[in-house]
Amino acid sequence: MEKPELIKDGKRLDGRTPKDLRPVKIEAGVLKEAQGSALVEWGGNKVLAGVYGPRECIPKHGADPYKAKLKIRYTMAPFCSKGEHSRSGPNRRSIEISKVIREAFEPVVLSSQFPRSQIEVYIEVVQAEGGTRVASLTAAAVALADAGIPMSDMVSAIAVGKINGQLVVDLGKDEDNYGESDVPMAVTHRDKQIVLMQMDGLLTREELAQNIDEAIEASEKVYELQADALKKSYEKEERGKLKL
Amino acid sequence: MLWEKEMRVPNTAVVDGKTYATVLGMVRDDRFIPLELVYKPKPGDNVVGIVTNVRHAGYSIELNLPYDGFISSKFTRVSFQQGDLIYGRVKFVDEVGNADITDAKRLPAGKIVDVPASKVPRIIGKKSSMLNVIRDGTGCSIFVGNNGYIWIGGKGNLPLALKTINFIVANAHKHGLTDKVAEYLNEHGGDVKVPPREEEKPPEEKSGLSEPAEETPEPAKEPETAEPSEPSEGEPVSEKEEKDAGSSEEEKQNPIMHSKSAGAAEESGEVKKKGIDIEEM
Numbered sequence: 001m002e003k004p005e006l007i008k009d010g011k012r013l014d015g016r017t018p019k020d021l022r023p024v025k026i027e028a029g030v031l032k033e034a035q036g037s038a039l040v041e042w043g044g045n046k047v048l049a050g051v052y053g054p055r056e057c058i059p060k061h062g063a064d065p066y067k068a069k070l071k072i073r074y075t076m077a078p079f080c081s082k083g084e085h086s087r088s089g090p091n092r093r094s095i096e097i098s099k100v101i102r103e104a105f106e107p108v109v110l111s112s113q114f115p116r117s118q119i120e121v122y123i124e125v126v127q128a129e130g131g132t133r134v135a136s137l138t139a140a141a142v143a144l145a146d147a148g149i150p151m152s153d154m155v156s157a158i159a160v161g162k163i164n165g166q167l168v169v170d171l172g173k174d175e176d177n178y179g180e181s182d183v184p185m186a187v188t189h190r191d192k193q194i195v196l197m198q199m200d201g202l203l204t205r206e207e208l209a210q211n212i213d214e215a216i217e218a219s220e221k222v223y224e225l226q227a228d229a230l231k232k233s234y235e236k237e238e239r240g241k242l243k244l
Numbered sequence: 245m246l247w248e249k250e251m252r253v254p255n256t257a258v259v260d261g262k263t264y265a266t267v268l269g270m271v272r273d274d275r276f277i278p279l280e281l282v283y284k285p286k287p288g289d290n291v292v293g294i295v296t297n298v299r300h301a302g303y304s305i306e307l308n309l310p311y312d313g314f315i316s317s318k319f320t321r322v323s324f325q326q327g328d329l330i331y332g333r334v335k336f337v338d339e340v341g342n343a344d345i346t347d348a349k350r351l352p353a354g355k356i357v358d359v360p361a362s363k364v365p366r367i368i369g370k371k372s373s374m375l376n377v378i379r380d381g382t383g384c385s386i387f388v389g390n391n392g393y394i395w396i397g398g399k400g401n402l403p404l405a406l407k408t409i410n411f412i413v414a415n416a417h418k419h420g421l422t423d424k425v426a427e428y429l430n431e432h433g434g435d436v437k438v439p440p441r442e443e444e445k446p447p448e449e450k451s452g453l454s455e456p457a458e459e460t461p462e463p464a465k466e467p468e469t470a471e472p473s474e475p476s477e478g479e480p481v482s483e484k485e486e487k488d489a490g491s492s493e494e495e496k497q498n499p500i501m502h503s504k505s506a507g508a509a510e511e512s513g514e515v516k517k518k519g520i521d522i523e524e525m
Contacts, residue, residue, distance in 0.1 A: 056311060114341065
């Protein structure tokens, strides 16, 4: 198949320049029943995250006597995209993403404050358009903060990559499918630790180094939006409504 | 980042001589007020709980925690049954977070409301001011546990008490709340003598901020004068006992925070917060 032209006159398919993000909208505290929650609309992605806990670890023999266990479940809804997602629930891909998201949060969540318990994060991809794992991670970070789970740092995620020989930030679905490389990354805010990095496709060392720099820069923008969302959640009237 | 210098404050962590928040919160002077918090029991905390299990050596108590609290029958004369509501004090917390409870008494049938633990100080108010307003306004008797459980009972206007607590939780980050609650109660058919006691200092505000005049009955002395407030909000409800709980709590918290290799989760900018408060007043 012939490769489609993803960049024309320095503009991408949706008119963005290489360093532009898709429009990102983050809202915290959207679910009433969850302890903390967030909705992230990132381009065509719609991701909901809900946090419960710390609460009793189930099964009990799985409890860690020194720290809380972080349990993350990423699932895609059957209707989330044009591809085949016939049944929701764990599959090979979502198990992998759950794992990498968990490993991204394990260094920042201060889990030793809650021994023998578990913290659950449920992430539902309602609509997908490329880059759901970074959108999910961003949503999960906001939901954890909204739940009051102590964290040493905030995590922001962004994908970078290469399309038509050009390094770009925040790849959409077509760019991901037809581009040369896709590198989802998650970066902590304060000390810029990289807590998630995966790579699909090929990049040279130099390109990767440059990509990482761009990702760190772009994650700052995502962080701003996350912080903003948390502040805004206190303006909402229905904030903190109880179940009575 | 909260402060450039090293501070020993609960819910923060020190990295390289700078203090960072670990949870979402606000800064006022030298205090960090968490807006979202997961409750961790501390000795001296007053708690409301539900008896979930009667065992040989005592009672398991549901406390809104990952694991149940425990009342040893050695230290209590009262005997409880499964499903009883109790009000007690945390005596000891072991290293995995199990809480031993003493001084437990049985509460009569009532309603238990679950509120976020971070809002409890607001529901109690300075020296129980808020609580007294609610008690006055609704005629209910109320016990507030630091664990976020609130027991409401008695002959008063129960639905109104619930609504009021809901109102407080929804507006917990604003200031001048006691007056607003009094107003709210009067609007909804409670009867409160408009607060005779001296003004409550809103704990969440930067002190430089004055309150817009329209709403409060007596706005004159409301702002400023924020005396270097002792952390009295955390104080238990039950009138007489322990005023001494405060200091020991502090020490309990700090070593934990210090051992973390931690830093900032949120720097919820105070500046932003100010803006919000003004708009919504």
